[in-house]
Amino acid sequence: MSPVDLRVTGGRAYVEVDSFAPLTSHDPAFADDLAAAVIEASDHDHVKAIVLRATGPDFAPAVPTGFPSAAEAPTTWHQAFAASTAVYQATCFAKKVVVAEVHGACHGAGSALLLCTDLAVASEDAEFGSPFLDVPESNFVLAALTIRLNRAKSWLLRGTTYDAATAGRIGLVNRVVPAPQLQTEVERMTAAVLGMPLDGVTMSKMLQQAVYDAHGVGREFDLADHYAIHRTAVGSGHTEQDA
Amino acid sequence: MRYGTPESIAAAAGQVLYEVDAASGIAYLTLNRPEKHNAMSVPMRDRIIDLMAQAGGDPQVRVVVIRGNGKSFCSGNEINEQWGQKRPHERRRTLTVGYRYGADMAWGRLGFSQAISRSPKVTVAQLHGYCAAAAYFMIACKVDVVTAAEDTRIGALEARFLGPAGAVASVHINRILGMKAARRTGFTAMPLSGTEAHRLGLVDTVAPAAGLAETTHAIAADLAARPPGHLLYLKSRLRAAEGAMDTSVPSITGLLVSHFLQPGPDEMDFWKTAKEVGVGGALDADKKRKGAADPRAGVKA
Secondary structure, three states, X not given: OOOOEEEEEXXXXXXXXXXXXXXXXXXXXXXXXXXXXXHHHHHOOOOOEEEEEEOOOOOEOOOOOOOOOOOOOHHHHHHHHHHHHHHHHHHHOOOOEEEEEEOOEEOOHHHHHHHHOOEXXXXXXXXXXXXXXXXXXXXXXXXXXXXXXXXXXXXXXXXXOEEHHHHHXXXXXXXXXXXXXXXXXXXXXXXXXXXXXXXXXXXXXXXXXXXXXXXXXXXXXXXXXXXXXXXXXXXXXXXXXXX | OOOOOHHHHHHHHHHEEEEEEOOOOEEEEEEOOHHHOOOEOHHHHHHHHHHHHHHHOOOOOXXXXXXXXXXXXXXXXXXXXXXXXXXXXXOOOOHHHHHHHHHHHHOOOOOHHHHHHOXXXXXXXXXXXXXXXXXXXXXXXXXXXXXXXXXXXXXXXXHHHHOOHHHHHOHHHHHHHOHHHHHXXXXXXXXXXHHHHHHHOOOOEEEOHHHHHHHHHHHHHXXXXXXXXXXXXXXXXXXXXXXXXXXXXXXXXXXXXXXXXXXXXXHHHHHHHHHHHHHHHHHHHHHOOOOOOOOOOOOOO
16 A cells, blocks of 8 residues: 555545655655655546645655665666656645645755745644755756745755744745644645636646746756756765764 | 955954864854954955865864954954955945956956855854854854844844845845745845844744853753764755755845945946936936946837
8 A cells, every 4th residue: 555645535545645755754655655746637528726734643754865876876876866756856846735734844846846846834832844855856956936035045054953933934935834734734725726717727836837947947857867966975874973 | 265354364263263172063154353343355255265165174073153352243344444345444435346246246357145044064053143144144044043132133234325136136145034024124124123134934943142151151061962974964055955945045145146236436427316307317418427338219299
């Protein structure tokens, strides 16, 4: 059974996993399934909003990157890396509105994925770690566009973990609500999306891609390989604690 | 070639101080011209370039903190000095001279801002008092992390007399502040307080003036304690991403050049005449100027 579940209900698609941590671990099977779910939801004729949801206690707990070594496996390394890269690009360039529903810890790939979504709702217990050290695919340009350049620089260099209130203040998420209200708030926000004309949503997403490209989002995705190779050259390839 | 008078070149060593705290891995680059609010002469900028290169090649240094002695962090560039223009002590009047200035600041002859923005070490600016003009858009908006006293006055204060282009149209400043705030700094020259700059995102951490040095040191020490390979990697990522999003140095060169264009006496006369006799009359008068092109040539009335 796939660890990625896709449900479609009344214009909403729910992509549910226990947590998104396997994406941080660079588990290629998980990444392939997740990318396929996002693409299938995006292609669905009746879907306007895609909700990324973790059913476990955390959206994406901190885990070792498990990043494959380019030196040890030059061919399979690239395949494993391409799988995770596909998830971020499928999310960022989805034809429908992608909403992150975040509770608990959001580290590594969780934060990288969050940056690729259109809307985000977080519970008050959420915390957001910097993805840039352990996830080479994380897109700094999206971070700079989302929370402004200097905050993104600080997040990258200081490795700050933002609490939910700070994430709301700086614009990393749209709404912060008490944990019991999280799903209700996501339903409310996606209901507003469902009120939009389907072609209008899709056309806007297409235009948004042009804006992204003009700002360098696509070029930054293209640099992910370069970052990954550099990361293994200067660091351990694992989390900072293990370096 | 290095510009400056023998006196200004000799003074620079005492006007930009440098010390390395090997235990913490922090290099302090301190502007020390308090009688001029640390206005930077060309020799001072040359020395900053040299010191940034020295820090960049020093394995003991992981973080460079730029700060100022006296009442202010820095009031910008010294504008009354000899720096290569044909008429010493005059302000910039031509595109050629303006371009020389822009190239000096941005990427060409000396590459002042490159020395900061492309340092392989993490850079921190500690702001207090005034942080104006070049100190604002070439240091505060180019370092990695900014700390500031609550009552710091930050902004493009030079826009009042040199024009707003650099502050309004520089890509990196719009990305840092947001477009409305960037336009406000350029079109009004009104400064941001440290607190406001923190709210807008320019300043990472704001502190009371009395505790600023301690706060900055703590942040720099935390950064310096990260594994050096990680810092090298993260800085490299940052540089590449800034290239992808056009917030790197070359993208602002043209703006700097326009920023420092000044109307020459003839242009000033043109507008003065236009006020008196209208644009048509001013164009006719302008044709009498030696070597002037006739913008209406070939256009039928």
